[in-house]
Amino acid sequence: MFLAVLVVTFLVFGSRQAGIDQVPPRRPLDTAVYVVLVLAGLALVSRRRAPGALFAIEVSLGLVYLGRGYPYGPLPVPIALAAYGLARRRGTRVTLAATGPAALALVLAYLVGYRPAGLLGGADAVAQAGWVLLPALVGGLVREVRAAAARAEEAAAGRRVEHERLRVAREVHDVVGHGLSVISLQAGVALHVLDRRPEQALPALEAIRATSIAALDELRATLGSGPPEGQVSGGLDRLDAIVDQLRGCGLTVEVQTVGVACALAPDMDLVALRVVQESLTNVLRHSGTATARVQLRYEPGLLGVAVSDDGAGRPADANPVGSGRGLAGLAQRATELGGSLQAGRGEGGGWRVIAALPLQPGAGSVQPR
Missing domain, CATH: 1.20.58 (Methane Monooxygenase Hydroxylase; Chain G, domain 1)
Known part of the structure; x- marks a missing residue:
C-alpha cells in the first residue's frame, strides 16, 4: 500500500x-x-x-x-x-x-x-x-x-541426499558384512565343537554376542540414532578391537605401524579403518589363509594403508576392486578424499590392498599404535 x-x-x-x-x-x-x-x-x-x-x-x-x-x-x-x-x-x-x-x-x-x-x-x-x-x-x-x-539448489539438494544415501549404504555394507562374516565363522566353530567339547563352544558364542552388539551399535550410529554410548571415535582407534575379533576366528593378523601416527580428519580416519576392515574380512571369506599383514605407514602428508595375505586369493580374472560396495566403494571414497586405492595379487602370491590417503596439514601427533 x-x-x-x-x-x-x-x-x-x-x-x-x-x-x-x-x-x-x-x-x-x-x-x-x-x-x-x-x-x-x-x-x-x-x-x-x-x-x-x-x-x-x-x-x-x-x-x-x-x-x-x-x-x-x-x-x-x-x-x-x-x-x-x-x-x-x-x-x-x-x-x-x-x-x-x-x-x-x-x-x-x-x-x-x-x-x-x-x-x-x-x-x-x-x-x-x-x-x-x-x-x-x-x-x-x-x-x-x-x-x-x-x-x-534442488539439484544440489538431490546430490546431497544421494551422497548421504550412498554413504549410509556403504557404511551398512561395511558394518554388516564384517559382522556377519565373523558371526558366521564363530557359529561354525560352535557347531563343530558343540557335541564333543561343548565347553569350547562358549567362547565362540560369546564372540558372536559381542560382535552382534558392536555391529548393532555401529548401525544405530550410521542410521542417525547417535553414536554408541561411550564410543568417542569411529576410526583407527578401533583397529585393535577389529583385529582381536578376527584373531578370535582363527585368523593370524600382524599389525605394523611405520612412522609417527598422527591425528586424522574424521572422514579420513573412518576410510582408513574401513580399508583395513574390508580387506581383512575378505581374507576371512575368500583366501583360506591363516595369516594377514596390516601396515600403516605415516609419511609427510600421506597415510599409506596396506593389507596383504599369503592365501590363495581371488581368481586371476577377478576384478581387482570388485563390483559391489566393498573395495569398489572404498576406492571411490578414497578418490573423493584425494587419495587412491589399488588391489590385486601380491608379488609372492596372495592378495594385496594398498590405499594412499592424503593427510591434512598441521595434524597433531598421537601415540604410536
Missing part, C-alpha cells in the same frame, strides 16, 4: 508540473485525468495477487491518458511496473501475448493524442513501446535467473 500511495503522489504532482510546462498545446488537466492518475497508482496494490489484471488496468488507463492528449508526464511509470511484475510472475508465452499488443496500442494512442511531427516525433511514439517491452524483458530475465537458481 505504501508503494501505491507513493506512486499516486508522484503521478499527481508530476503531471501537474508537466501541465505547467506543456499547456498549451496539450489538453489541460481535469477531474477525469486525476481519477485516471489515482486509479493508476492505487491499482498497484494488486501487483502480487493479480499481475495480469493489473497490467490490463494500467495499459487501459495509459491509453485513455495518451489518447486524449494530456500533458506527457510520469504515467508510463506504473505501466512499466506492471509489465515487470507480469513478466516476473507469469510465463514467457503469457508475457509476450500481453505485452506485444499493449506496446502497439500505446504507440497508436500516442500518435492519436499527440500527433507528433517529423522523425523525432515518430521516435517519441515508438519509445512508448519501451515502457512495456524493456521492463518485461528485465522481469523475464529475473524470473529465469531465479528459476535457474532454484533448479540448481
